[in-house]
Amino acid sequence: MSLATGLICGLVLFSVILIGILVSRPSVTTSRGGKILAFVALFILPIFCGLLGFASEMERSKTTVFCLSCHTMESFGKSLYVDDPTHIPAAHFQNHRVPADQACYSCHTDYAMFGTLKVKLYGLKHVYIYYLGKPPAPENIKLYEPYNNRECLHCHLGARSFEEGVVHNADPATLAAIKSNQLSCVSSGCHDVTHDIAHLNNAKFWKGGGD
Amino acid sequence: MFSANPMEKRLQIAGIFSITGLLVEALCLLWALPITFVIFAMAGGLLMFIGLVIFLYSLVSTT
Numbered sequence: 001m002s003l004a005t006g007l008i009c010g011l012v013l014f015s016v017i018l019i020g021i022l023v024s025r026p027s028v029t030t031s032r033g034g035k036i037l038a039f040v041a042l043f044i045l046p047i048f049c050g051l052l053g054f055a056s057e058m059e060r061s062k063t064t065v066f067c068l069s070c071h072t073m074e075s076f077g078k079s080l081y082v083d084d085p086t087h088i089p090a091a092h093f094q095n096h097r098v099p100a101d102q103a104c105y106s107c108h109t110d111y112a113m114f115g116t117l118k119v120k121l122y123g124l125k126h127v128y129i130y131y132l133g134k135p136p137a138p139e140n141i142k143l144y145e146p147y148n149n150r151e152c153l154h155c156h157l158g159a160r161s162f163e164e165g166v167v168h169n170a171d172p173a174t175l176a177a178i179k180s181n182q183l184s185c186v187s188s189g190c191h192d193v194t195h196d197i198a199h200l201n202n203a204k205f206w207k208g209g210g211d
Numbered sequence: 212m213f214s215a216n217p218m219e220k221r222l223q224i225a226g227i228f229s230i231t232g233l234l235v236e237a238l239c240l241l242w243a244l245p246i247t248f249v250i251f252a253m254a255g256g257l258l259m260f261i262g263l264v265i266f267l268y269s270l271v272s273t274t
Binding site for chain 1: 214216218219220222223225226227229230232233234236237239240241243244245246247248249251252255256259262263266267
């Protein structure tokens, strides 16, 4: 348990004790102090605990462990360890081009206004399908929308390796097309090896990481 | 268990809902799983919301 989670649980316990006093002895609310206690215990603290808890849950829902806790995602987690620098997710994960503990979220969030909310709503849909629907086989999982270059450019835009890359500048129109999302970063012949789930059985894996 | 005074009774009911909601939320914080996220938001949030509404109602009710 992290320190933040421990503190929130401590605050929840404190709130439960205060509310418990009010429930067992409601007559204390006849005094002014009792009324203030009731307001704090039954209104302020529950809202405060709820907001803190929600913020904590939102942060944890960004973690790689969280995403890979569903069996459906196991192959995708495994693909992060493929020992092949052309395998884009693996290269990013293994070289910490994205935070290793938030690898899935870093690339699959939507770096636009309300993007986090949007992907979390997708996440709720995934939970619904996982528990109440029929989850597709890992190799049949597709993105809701074509991968947007905005997610790559969130980090790579302005980077020397991107701006001055030989292939990116081979044609004067290429860089502009990438930046305007007209030429996808993951299009064929570019960085097209993403989660190659179908060929994991033949892949060589990196043994490091420890995640 | 419940008080004979209607307002105090409402406070007790609000307290029970809030305690249950808080405990559900605290339990959910112990696991980082998608299902606990849903239970936290849906069950814990709903129970706490009911507790808050009953508490606010007890403040404005005349009986």
